[in-house]
Amino acid sequence: xxxxxxxxxxxxxxxxxxxxxxxxxxxxxxxxxxxxxxxxxxxxxxxxxxxxxxxxxxxxxxxxxxxxxxxxxxxxxxxxxxxxxxxxxxxxxxxxxxxxxxxxxxxxxxxxxxxxxxxxxxxxxxxxxxxxxxxxxxxxxxxxxxxxxxxxxxxxxxxxxxxxxxxxxxxxxxxxxxxxxxxxxxxxxxxxxxxxxxxxxxxxxxxxxxxxxxxxxxxxxxxxxxxxxxxxxxxxxxxxxxxxxxxxxxxxxxxxxxxxxxxxxxxxxxxxxxxxxxxxxxxxxxxxxxxxxxxxxxxxxxxxxxxxxxxxxxxxxxxxxxxxxxxxxxxxxxxxxxxxxxxxxxxxxxxxxxxxxxxxxxxxxxxxxxxxxxxxxxxxxxxxxxxxxxxxxxxxxxxxxxxxx
Numbered sequence: 001x002x003x004x005x006x007x008x009x010x011x012x013x014x015x016x017x018x019x020x021x022x023x024x025x026x027x028x029x030x031x032x033x034x035x036x037x038x039x040x041x042x043x044x045x046x047x048x049x050x051x052x053x054x055x056x057x058x059x060x061x062x063x064x065x066x067x068x069x070x071x072x073x074x075x076x077x078x079x080x081x082x083x084x085x086x087x088x089x090x091x092x093x094x095x096x097x098x099x100x101x102x103x104x105x106x107x108x109x110x111x112x113x114x115x116x117x118x119x120x121x122x123x124x125x126x127x128x129x130x131x132x133x134x135x136x137x138x139x140x141x142x143x144x145x146x147x148x149x150x151x152x153x154x155x156x157x158x159x160x161x162x163x164x165x166x167x168x169x170x171x172x173x174x175x176x177x178x179x180x181x182x183x184x185x186x187x188x189x190x191x192x193x194x195x196x197x198x199x200x201x202x203x204x205x206x207x208x209x210x211x212x213x214x215x216x217x218x219x220x221x222x223x224x225x226x227x228x229x230x231x232x233x234x235x236x237x238x239x240x241x242x243x244x245x246x247x248x249x250x251x252x253x254x255x256x257x258x259x260x261x262x263x264x265x266x267x268x269x270x271x272x273x274x275x276x277x278x279x280x281x282x283x284x285x286x287x288x289x290x291x292x293x294x295x296x297x298x299x300x301x302x303x304x305x306x307x308x309x310x311x312x313x314x315x316x317x318x319x320x321x322x323x324x325x326x327x328x329x330x331x332x333x334x335x336x337x338x339x340x341x342x343x344x345x346x347x348x349x350x351x352x353x354x355x356x357x358x359x360x361x362x363x364x365x366x367x368x369x370x371x372x373x374x375x376x377x378x379x380x381x382x383x384x385x386x387x388x389x390x391x392x393x394x395x396x397x398x399x400x401x402x403x404x405x
Contacts (some may be wrong), residue, residue, distance in 0.1 A: 004393055009062030010386035013040050016065045017379045024367045025376075032087075032107035033365035035372075036071050039229075041066035061195020072324050075366040077358050083292050084111045084119065087363040090374025091319035093335065095139060095346065100358040103128065103139075103344060105319060108333035110362055117146040119301075123332045129299065129317040139346065142301060142314045148290045152306040154252065155284030159259040161268040162191065162278040166231060168200040174276040180209075181284035181377040182251035188213050192258065196227070201227040201271065207242050207258065216246025216253070225260070225269065231265040233260055285309050299354040318354045319344045345346060 017038040027033040045058040086109040088094070092103035104125065112125055114120050119127040119142045126141035165172070176192040189210060194203045207221040220241040226234050239258040247253065260269035288307030295301050299316035323326065324374055326340035337344055350356045376388045 001059065005389060006060070006062040007386040007389035007393065009043060009064065010389070011383060013063045013065050014379055014383040014386060018067075018376070020068055021372055021379060022272075022371050025369070026371075027077070028365050028367040030332075030333065030364040030365050030367060031110045032075060033073055034107070035365070035369065036068050037366045037375075039066045040067050041197050044400050061211065062401065070327075071323060071328075071366060073366050074355075075364040077361050077363055079358075079361045081360050083294065083360055084113055085109055085360055085362050086111070086295055086316070087361040088296075088349070088355045089319065089358050092349070092354040094237045095128040095317050095319050095344065096121050096334065097128055097141075098123075098125045101125075102336065104334040105327065105344065106333050106335065107319075107363060109357075113144050113146060116143045119144060121332070123334075125334075127316065129303070129374065130315045132312045132314055139317055140314075142209070142316065144293050144313060145290055145303050150285075150290075150301070150303075150307060150309050150311060152181060152183065152287040152377065153284050154183040154254065155180035155256060155282045156226060157257050157259060158190065158192075158280060158282045159262075159268065160280050161192070161315045162270075163274065163276060164194055164196075164203060164269070164271045165274060165276045166201075166227075166271045168196045169275045170196050174278065175345060176278040176280055178253070178280045178282055180249055180256070180282050181286055182254055184249055184250060184251040185286035186247075186249045187286065188254070190256075197224065201229070203271070205239075207239075207256075209244055209254075212248060214244045214247050214254075216244070218245075219243040227271040231271040233269045233271075237261040237267065238281055241370070255393070293350075295359045296356055297358075299357050310344040315348060315356065317346050318349050318357075319346045319396050320346065320352075374398065 020036050020038045024035045034152065042060055043062040043064055046062050048057040048059055049304055050056050062114050062130055075090060093107055094109060095103055097103045098107055106121065110122060111119050118169040128139040129136060129142045131140060131150035156181065160176055162176055164174060173193055173195045178190040178192065179186050180190045182188065189273050191208050193206045202224055204224050218350060220239065220243060227233050238303060242256040242258060243253055245253040261267050285307045288305030288309055291304050291306055293301055300312055301314045302310045303313050304310055321344060322336060323340055326338050328338050330336050347354050
């Protein structure tokens, strides 16, 4: 008698394959979705005997689903302009966690900022990372200072890049204007005036702010700078102790250092024949309000303020496991570790084999629609073939029963 279990096992296996294909097609627009493929394996065999040469005579008893393998190939990365969105360009997963729940992994970077400023998934799981102190320590939810302010910073250092005209007549002056800030964030116009001395290779300087900006004493505001015969600055490389007390707005006294050399000690104040030119920079800024945030390729989150200041607020963590195929898919674009996958190994983007991050971008699904339609046809034909086997077995069974009538 024919065994109906054989084509039934085929129908069950083909149904699983059809379900997998249908799931792939239904998720072809799901952010960072990874397609799956169903593979089969034959079932055990019944030994009917042996041939004259001793070869076993075996009859197969059907098929079973062997695996549903996930294709972790990266989908295309598309820029969408949303600052909360990010995509992994390479290997790795984001680490996310709901309150009181185990950590999960996801490739979907369609994040948003909740009412408390936390970076969360579409299902409300917090995106985990490291604090602004650096990529070390335990993971924590990443919080953006939405609605926050950036406190003012008083100018402490002013750096000049200035070329003074060596052919200028004695008494000729060059003014370098610099906008500086006090402890309350109020701006002041600092003027640094260089005047050619009658002494060769020597200029005097004076430093001032408008008289109405302060009522106290001014210190260290005058002196001389000297150059060698090649026009290189010989002294001083910096001027410390420049101060203005009793600021009219009630801010703390300004204490400035004027730098004539770069971080490597190379002079930025020179004397050569030619038109004098000057540029400057300083380290103070006024107060600012939060305007948005950015993420760089290594996952560093930085808040951007209206005063132009950028402040690091954290770093997105990425992770990987030893066996990606063993990850359990739990829905919501999330994966959960299993005993076979190994534990989550945390790192940062661009290190340890992990990919980099693309800002304002999302990873698309990697479903290949043409391949899925081909697979769909094959699975359909297999299902029809197993159905035909059942109808054939049914006809044979009826003929057998009719033999005794």
